[in-house]
Amino acid sequence: MFSEDEIRHHFPILDRKINGQPLVYLDNAATTQKPMEVLFASKHYYEAMNSNIHRGTHYLARLATEGFEKARKTVADHLNAASTDEIIFTSGTTDGINLVADVLALSGTIGAGDEILISTLEHHSNIVPWQMLCQRTGAELKVIPCDDDGVLDQEGFRALLNGRTKVLAIGWISNAFGTVHPVAEMTAAAKAAGVPYVLLDAAQATPHVKMDVQAVGADFVALSGHKVYANTGIGVLWGRADVLNALPPWRGGGEMIKEVTFAGTTYNDLPFKYEAGTPNIEGAIALEAALDFVNQIGVGEIAAHEHDLIQAAAAGLAEIPDVRLYGPADRAGALSFNIAGIHHYDLGTLLDQMGVAVRTGHHCCQPLMARFGISGTTRASFAVYNTLADVEIFVASVRKAVGMLR
Incomplete structure (x- = not known):
């Protein structure tokens, strides 16, 4: 009840x-308030297990690593990801979208004359990174129109799909108007047209929608913890393992490597390939508490x-x-x-x-x-x-x- x-x-x-x-x-679309469970999880991390993760052999390092990776498993289960390898911790939705846009630019798979397809209802975070990608690669940005009710024109969307469309990047729910887009159907249409990459901005959808990333059919889904009762500064990029494995790393540094010599570097496996540097450990553990709170209700x-x-x-x-x-x-x-x-x-x-x-x-x-x-x-x-x-x-x-x- x-x-x-x-x-x-x-x-x-x-x-x-x-x-x-x-x-x-x-003002919950901007950020949600935090339940006691999340506040306690943050406090408990610093009081009982504060340490860096993965490489330490001492007791606190093991506790922190176990907590961090347990949080990754909770996120994977919440999203119905095929594997925890597909869960990349980020600082938020904006960070996740920039990761994908930058990596696609680095990959060489986007070039002059290619098209990036977004919608009229996008948040700036799902516009500007693609504009920057277009500036770097010579690709063109195309925009799906909407009607006077703020609903995307599906005929107009399908008319924009063509052999040059390389990315479809759309929000799941509009942060401004609350429009819920038919993302599974749009993803299916894009894939049928041969679009190699589909990204969903799920910042607004995460607190309101039961998410199944396998069923929706996209290649990437980005979300923010603070929209779903967790802390600011923590987010998730889910990506299909085969897609992520085929793309180059983003940022260089610790954790994303297997071996470094001055002659060259061997990169780490997923998900660590995209998690350079010390992550927001406390944020991931608090995000787990937030998702547990949501799922309990x-x-x-x-x-x-x-x-x-x-x-x-x-x-x-x-x-x-x-x-x-x-x-x-x-x-x-x-x-x-x-x-x-x-x-x-x-x-x-x-x-x-x-x-x-x-x-x-x-x-x-x-x-x-x-x-x-x-x-x-x-x-x-x-x-x-x-x-x-x-x-x-x-x-x-x-x-x-x-x-x-x-």
Whole structure:
């Protein structure tokens, strides 16, 4: 049974008062709050096992190594990866996407006249690395259009696929509009057209979707721990072992080598080939705690709860005069809106004074905002600890702020 009160007890920050008001935290697409289990895992690492990993033979080094590799196994199980060798720890989604883009540039498999296909709804982190790849290789960036509901044009997508398409890189869920893309179907279409590499930006999908990387059919999936109740500075790049084995390493240094001489270097096996230097050990262990927390509740239970909240919030906002909601009705995670004649920043500032934390601006999606002829939106985004009471306070606060601004 899903219990809002029981879940909220796991998150001590939710007891804070903001400007004398109870905190209503609706900025979860930017980062989620952390449960006690994650805070304890971080604290326990430093108090009980702090050491560098893999090469040490002493007791603490063994403990830290076991904890780190156990976290990798938990991530692999959560994603249904074929092997722990396919789990590369990164600093986050942005780091993972840059890893793939840079390695593809180094590999020589992308050249002048080739095409990289992204979508209108991408976060800057899934735009800029591909622009940089195009600058280095002479490839061209192509963009899948969207309709007025913020839904990708599937006919337009298929029309863009051709023999020159070398990469399809798309988000699973839009961080700005909450649009859930049919990534399995799009991946299948890309593969049928001969596209060698498909990358999914799963930063927003990880907290809201039951993920099965084998079933979805992509070659790479990148995610961030802090979007799914873990720490900042830890993320995962999942990649198919055969694809990763065929590509060159990225950064050089310790861990990613088997043997070094001045004449040359023999690189390590997966996943260490892509993990140069001391990793974020504590972050990986805390990420395991976060995923254990999510799985104990159930991804399906969380998704159903959040769906009810976002539908209630959309219905409440729709009753406010001159409001425009962006994205499809079946959005997930994030709800973006504007109110005619009111700047999103002014609205967000007043909501903050009422204890309601939302995000305003372009949400690192400036091309998407340009597509809709706006500078930004107000965005409310939801997590497992949000409640219908939060939604009621949020909608009432928007109404009050609108009255103050008009």
